């Protein structure tokens with residue numbers, strides 16, 4: 001049985017047995033917050049439990065490292081939609097210790113791409129087209145700096161509602177302990 005078959009078979013059972021009932025809620029976040037965090041496997045449930053966030057409480061945006069790549073990337077768009085369309089009144093940027101993006105070098109990722117069959121000329125063509133692939137694929141040195149940088153981009157965004165607090169935190173992926181990096185109420 002493939003993973004897809006396994007998931008579809010479980011899903012059929014889940015729906016038939018009305019496993020969804022405890023999770024029924026609306027698209028508006030009851031706690032009026034939007035969280036931007038990392039896609040790390042260790043914090044799928046841990047982050048929510050450690051923050052007392054339940055289904056229906058928050059809008060959640062995730063990517064590798066909780067990194068805003070540009071003020072007009074899809075993450076920033078998601079945050080703006082959460083604020084202006086979906087009643088999120090606070091933003092929480094939450095990085096985590098031991099993140100896969102810590103110390104990640106773009107050239108390492110490009111090396112793995114080549115090993116798996118991406119042609120050197122494809123990379124060259126994209127580079128000639130003006131894409132800095134190495135920079136695009138590079139992570140960060142310190143998670144606190146990355147969180148601060150993302151908070152700064154959000155806070156200073158020209159389309160941002162200046163009354164919305166933007167907090168920066170770092171979570172321990174084992175214990176769930178949150179360390180405050182930026183208190184958005186004070187900035």
Ligand SMILES: [Zn+2]
Nearest residue numbers: 038040099100
């Ligand atoms: Zn991470």
